[in-house]
Amino acid sequence: MSTNPKPKLAVWKFASCDGCQLSLLDCEDELLAVADAVDIANFPEASSAVVEGPYEISLVEGSITTPHDAERIQQIRKESGLLVTIGACATAGGIQALRNFKKIDDFLSIVYARPDYISTLDKSTPISEHVYVDFELRGCPINKMELLEVLNATLHDRKPNIKSHSVCVECKLRGTPCLMVSKGIPCLGPVTHAGCGALCPAYNRGCYGCFGPQESANTPALSKRFQDSLGVTQPDLVRAYRNFNAYAGAFRKEAEKHETKA
């Protein structure tokens, strides 16, 4: 290691389940090496010691859902060198973005007896709608090896080597026979961003889109296939796109298209 002072790492949380930041603690074989390479300066889930910013690297988990959080992310951006969003909430609004398609007041009264105690925005939005994001790591949850790759690349001043092809390609690499072709199981693999290693098909299950749409996803072609050959109904098609990445471009548009027709 160089003799330069270690870069300071901060981990921030917004609306989320904590799973993506837990991925860092789940790096059981690498955690102590990471702690040697960076100064874990602000990571409340793991430590009560806080070193003041600015921080060379900020990992941001969760989506923006409250007026206070919309202000907080601005402050974090100012204190951060590299800002990396981790996971579907921070990158696409998360499962809680399902509220974006409904009236928030209805949601509030279903869950809370006293909606007046609750401060919330009517939409759950990704971090990039609020501040400039240097890198987005996808997944619900992220793949911890991809997180280590981003940290490693940053420390060595190179671009992270994160695959941008579809889950389909990962199945081919893994040698998993295509579930749609061989078993007629609907699968979002052709339009979903790689990163999980094509887990679901290897377990006999169609991809359900945890990593969100890949760039240039041909969702209309997949929807046609789902409906024409696999017998997927329109409401089920809408539900398939409206999951953890419901508010991400291609999935959002495709669901809206079929919802209006329904």
Added chain:
Amino acid sequence: MMDKKSERRTIKVNYMARVEGEGGLDIKIDDNRVSDVKLHIFEPPRFYEAFLRGRRFGEAPDITARICGICPVAYQMSSSHAMEDALGVKVGGPLRELRRLVYCGEWIESHTLHVYMLHAPDFLGYPDAIALAKDHPEVVKKALELKKIGNQIVTVLGGREIHPINLKVGGFYRAPTKKDLRELAENLKRALDIARETVHFTSGLPFPDFDQDYEYVALRHPDEYPFCEGRLVSNKGLDIDISQFSDFIEEHHVEHSTSLHARMKGRGDYHVGPLARYNLNFDRLSPESQALANEVGLGPVCLNPFKSIIVRAVEIFWAVEEALRIIENYEEPDQSCIEMTAAAGTGHGCSEAPRGILYHRYKIDDEGLIRDAVIVPPTSQNQGMIESDLRKFVQQYIDLPNDELQLKCEQAVRNYDPCISCSCHFLRLRIDRDGVQYDSRPEGST
């Protein structure tokens, strides 16, 4: 920070560390008497119960897993059991055993995370496990090894450790082969030694005297230490079927929390989690686990919430043993899951998440769409208990200066391993002592 001349002091923890989620604490002290304690939960609400409406019954395990990245298996288990209850299906045989095995994995990884990385630093005066590792590298390395084995079980059975993809209503997408489980067994045998050391390590920590007369609530099964089945019982006479949950337990919405507070009707606060499970089910632990607990002086009943760290360690040891037993007897099932057709109904599911009982209730229509969902996570049930502990605890240590008192209060909160993401999700302590404010993390800080 403390002004001895004034008569009222305030301690505030604005953002509490080493808990899962976003919460804070406000304590008011007037004339050396605790006048108010509030556990603030400002985890932004995510409205799961609302957006579950209109989703397919089979989607509940994947969607509710996202409530908590620390204990997704608990959500998948409670929701699956509730759906199976609604559809009149019972999952038995090897599939039931596999579910217990994956739950063992979650207990091992979640408890180990809490024992070594979140709670032990309090007892030993470190800010975190990484600082602890500088002085005691072998302790932290073994802890990571133990945690990894828990995660391995979840990964082998579930596909990945966080938000597993292989668990579903009715069973699994793909059942593991005997060979898949064999490698786990090798690692688990090593884990058994580390788990035993963990029980000894935790029992040697310094504990304050703080025995409490709680109403403990946990599942109780006729033969087993509980995971997903049994009646809901307490040490004060509760003995109900889980379908009666809402007849006995009600949820309140208080202004200082985005998480609802659960209380026993007509009785008040109650305690869920490892202490409750242990005190109500000691006789269901394996003889080896019981012997180990006795060996370190824990005995069959533990009333001090600070000693929950030892109870967690005993539960880790038991979960490792149980995992080994399941693997040894495992026979591959003919089918990886029981297929179910949609029908209208209402179903209840309750399972023992690492932090305590997690209750789900769903109403589904004849198309299999969810019409209504109720989810009561362990941390909402413990919120009242945490506040009541702090009221007594602060009174007991009222003469301490604010900064020391703050550390003790945080430790007392961590006794519950609160998962605020679950309860909806953060901690920040504020103490108001005779009108003088103490704030561990002032407003405006990020």
